[in-house]
Amino acid sequence: MMDSPTLACRIAERRKKLFGNPDWNGMDFVEVSEDQRSLCVHFFGHVPENVTVDNICIEGGRRILDIKAIKVEIERADDPELDDCLRITLDKLGDFSIYRLCLVKKISTSVEVKALANSAAAGEPQYQPLPGLDPRYACVCFSFKVDCSNDLDCKQEQTCPPEVFPTPEINYLAKDYASFRQLIYDRLALIMPDWQERHVPDLGVTLVELLAYAGDYLSYYQDAVATEAYLETARRRISVRRHARLVDYRMHEGNNARTWVTVCTKTDLDPIAASNLYFITSFPGIKAASGRVVKAVDLEGVPTNWYEVFEPLVTDPATKYQFRAAHCNMHFYTWGDLQCCLAKGATQATLLDQVLPPDPVSDAGGGANPEGVLSQVAVLPQPVRILDLHVGDVLIFEEILGPTTRNPADADFAHRHAVRLTKVTPSLDGLLGRLVLEIEWDPEDALPFSLCLSARMPAPDCTRIDDISVAHGNVVLVDHGRRVCEPIGPVPPKETIGECACDGSVLESSITPEPFRPTLSQTPLTFGQPLADTGSASASIVQDQRLALPYVSLQEYAGATADGEKWQAQYDLLDSIGDQRHFVAEVDDDGRSHLRFGDGNLGRIPSAGTYFQACYRVGNGTTGNVGRDTLTYLVLREGSLSADSIEPRNPLPAKGGAAPEPMAEVKLFAPQAFRARRERAITAEDYSELAQNNPKLQRAAAELRWMGSWYEAHVAIDPLYTEIADAALLKEVEDYLYTYRRMGHDLAVVPARYVPIDMKMEICVLPHFERATVKAELLKVLGRGQLADGKLGFFNPDNLSFGEGIYVSRLIAAVKGVDGVDAVRLLRLARLDASTSCIVPISGGNTCVPTSGVLPMAVMEIAQLDNDPSFPENGKLELILRGGL
Structure with a gap:
């Protein structure tokens, strides 16, 4: 009904087009009477006739609510220089908050009543603006206390303030590498005081490192069993991992990096299966079959360490992508206003959703500029919608021009942000004759900065700059790792012959599988946290290393093809039962991955003679944290694309790639980890600490109250960013604490x-x-x-x-x-x-x-x-x- 709170524009160009407009009108401003019991509404044009109290809707108020109009009349101005106004008499005055006055259409027919009920059930506005009023100016905000005395400056603060850069963090605890071999060097300083060389290529330093390496392994072989039997003395990574798991500590192997890739094309492409494509970085001598599209067969002779591979990350393997040309660069719509921006924290915007016909009278500036099209609306061809966005799609906002120079080189690379849409509403700007698309995104994806949309060059140029920022569609979530498939097996058989019963008896024999510990040939194995079905764009990028699982799957051979039963990778087999086809991938000190199967009680034993087809991903850790605009080639495994103007790119850098956890940290933290994790609530402090695990809370406090026969755990919560704890949050915290409460304790979760x-x-x-x-x-x-x-x-x-x-x-x-x-x-x-x-x-x-x-x-x-x-x-x-x- 009125301007979006997140769209801040310095120049209200739309207002100019409403003055003297024969077809459209709107409310210009509101005057509050001295007794605060009536309002005088001024319009851009003539005061609408036949406005009754049923057309008046007053919203808002914090202390005083439900203000109604009891009388409406047109107040004629005696002075010809003054405008007439619509005098609205109210039943009561308001408080100090901001109210909103709307002129709405009166509900008169049963059909309109039914439509109103349907819109209310769908969560849409339950009224329509008065016919003839521009939807952007059918409502106006006002305050009853505008004439109250105030010694503060009435100047409004800047809506889009400059970005505040964070203070750099300095780590004063960082140490150098020289202390690692201090023991050996101290000994050499006593027996060879004249040798002071510490340069790495020096032969003496090389011999020191070689002797230390050989001596470490010689001593390990002497007492390997005793050494690996204890966490404190274990030296092998697999041994440390198993010891840590016994005390419920999940040692992690790092995880791969993730990012967003947008595919721009000049023509709409046929649907492409996610399993049929991936993206790579450029390398010298790359040969593209069509534009920036490469066939997988052309990469067979290229060393794999020349480029990085990012695969589409989907929850459904049958997912297909539809790349549309109109989604490459979508223009923001500012409703005809100038010098606009999306404020920091915005969760909604408007996109232009039509093919722009030629307009010789429009102001130079291109893009989504609607200035000057009003006089040509009657002769322009019918506009056509071109956007096909849906809830769940991801868009990337990007600043592509310098706000003060119009030079692409001056665009701020930090002003790029991905959002996941939660609402898409086709709309129409009747004043300017534009088809638009209203979009909203997840609050977790709120803009972390102010995004400039349009500006004007400094004087004396004063040229308009439109489309400073655009929205990119055709976005694909990808993660680091190259797909590899190889056969492993067979599972070695072991023949067991039974005891002799008597002379000449037939001996019974049975075939059982021997322990099978295959090793994957390529390294490093990719680890990643499974992707959730829903969530914000920000949450899709973030991973928890301790929840990451190996990207490897096994499929049994049945005949000549691998079409048998599938085996799934798990972190461990503690929760597996005897008939489940589960296995574990354990990474050794050299980065090689060893597969371990169950024993019949915890996980299934593979049958003797079984062959497997192992398909896994290679690429892990910080190697995948590539920079922005580095994933510039699309690779097809099969088929081809007819278009020759396909340009994939990652506007945002890949991030989240983490290195494997060092064994030293595991030995330090694992013995005490179970003490830091609370699994029961006995004291009041237990209840408060467990409640604070909820990320929606700033803090919680608890006390045990004697109820006469038993204790009640009284827990108060302090939510983040607000002082109001709604019923849903109270119920969520109570359900979580109930599983930890002590038997005999009642539980009550209340606001602070x-x-x-x-x-x-x-x-x-x-x-x-x-x-x-x-x-x-x-x-x-x-x-x-x-x-x-x-x-x-x-x-x-x-x-x-x-x-x-x-x-x-x-x-x-x-x-x-x-x-x-x-x-x-x-x-x-x-x-x-x-x-x-x-x-x-x-x-x-x-x-x-x-x-x-x-x-x-x-x-x-x-x-x-x-x-x-x-x-x-x-x-x-x-x-x-x-x-x-």
Whole structure:
């Protein structure tokens, strides 16, 4: 009904097209009467006739809700220089929050009532704008308290602030490599004091390393069994892995890297199976059969270490990709406005969804520029929709032009972001005659930066710059690793002959399989966390190394082809039963992968003489963390593509590739890992620590309450980013804690108990500083929002938690850090319900400040100071400024 909160534009070009428009009208602004009981609505054109109270919809309000219109009339202006307005009389006045006034269509017929019910069930808007009103200006926001006295600057803050770069982290604990062979060098320093060489190619250093290597293995062979029997002394990686698993510690082998690849083509392609393609990096002498499409047979003679391979990552092997030309570079739609951007944290945008016909009268600038097309709407051909996006598709936003130079080389490479769509709505801009597509994406994929869409060149050029950023479709999730298939087997047989019963008796014999431990020929084996069916684009990239499994599968040979039963890889066989076809891939110190099968109790024993076809992936660790725009070739295993203008690329670098866990870390952490993981809740601290495992919580607190015959675990939760814990979150935490609770304990999960604070300060402002400017900055520092440098306000919900008192020293330090503050005097700091009864006379006036220097909070309490005039019971802040200007 009105402008998107995430679309911020400096120039409202759409408003200019509504003035004097014979077909479209809209609300320009609203005036609030002095008694706040009526509104005077001004329009771009003439005031609409026949507007009744049924066409008035007032939304919003925090304290005062459901404001209704009781009378509507047109107020004629006596002065011809003034415009008429629509006078709306209200049944009550509003609070300090922002309200929204909408002129909507009256529901009159049964068909409209049914359509309204259907839209409500689908979660869509339950009303339509008044006929003749532009949907972007059918609603207007206003405040009843606009005329209230306020000494703050009324200038609006910049909607799209410049990006704040993080402070670089410096690791002061990093050490050099020289201490590794210190013992040998110390000995040589005693017997050969004149030898000071430490250069790696030196023959003496080489002999030291060779002797150390040989001596280590000679000593290992002497007592190999005793050495590998204990975690502390084990030297083989497989032994360390098995020891760690006995104490429930999962030693990981790292995981591969993931990234997004977008395929651009000038013509729509036929569906391509995910198993029939993969992507590679470039290498010298590469020969492409068609554009940037390479056939797999052409790579057979190329060394595999010349390029990196990334395979499509899908949950369904039968997945097919449909690459469309219109999805290569999709233009953002700004509804005719200029100098626009998508604000940081945005989760929705609008795309242009039509073929643009020639428009000789439009302003130069190209792309999705709708300026100047109004006069040609009647003669332009019928537009056609070209986008075919669906829920679940992934788009990549990319800045392709410099916002101030229009030069592609000046585009910020950091302004690239992948999002997964959660809602796709075709729409129409009736004012400009454009077909558009409204898209929304997962909140976890919210923009981490402000994305510039359009700008204007600096003076004296002043040329418009459109399509600074675009959206790429045809996106494929890929991960590092080259597919390899090889035969292994057979499982060696072992013949067992029975005992002789008597002379001449027939001996019974049985064939049983011997232990089968095949080794895969190529290294390193790829490990990766299984892909979830749903989730945000950000979650699809992130992996947990300890949940990663080997990318290897076995299929038994039945006859001449491998079409028998399949065997699945597991981390271990502890949960496998005797008839399950499971196996484990264990990586040794040289990176070779050994396959271990079950023993009949934990996993199935393969039958003697069985052959397997092993298909696995090769490529793991940090090698796959390739840079952006390096995956530039598409490889087809079979068939060919008719198009010759296919250009794959990865706008974002591959990331997430991790190296295998060092054995030293396993020996250090594994013995204590089970102590750090809590599996039961006995004390109050147990309940609070387990509740804090939920990523949606900032902190939790608990206490055991005696109920007369039993204890109740009373758990209070503090959610992240908010002070409101909804019922769904409470139920989620309660269900999680129920499995850990002690028998006999009742369990109750409740929201945190917030304690409103009453605070009053007197501040002396330095000369030549405006009091209003200093006060505005103080309200930010002591507020509940986020500052420009990324820091949180003093009373931000995520800055305070359970049992954290309010320290006077920290308050004074925060206020003194504001420019222009000379001196600070805290006059009152108390709980709101006790602030009127704790006045203590001291020298210089009355005050109410804790003598201990801290306002304490109980274990289940969190301090709160919202300073919201609509909700004064949530804390009050009073600042008295003296001096300054």
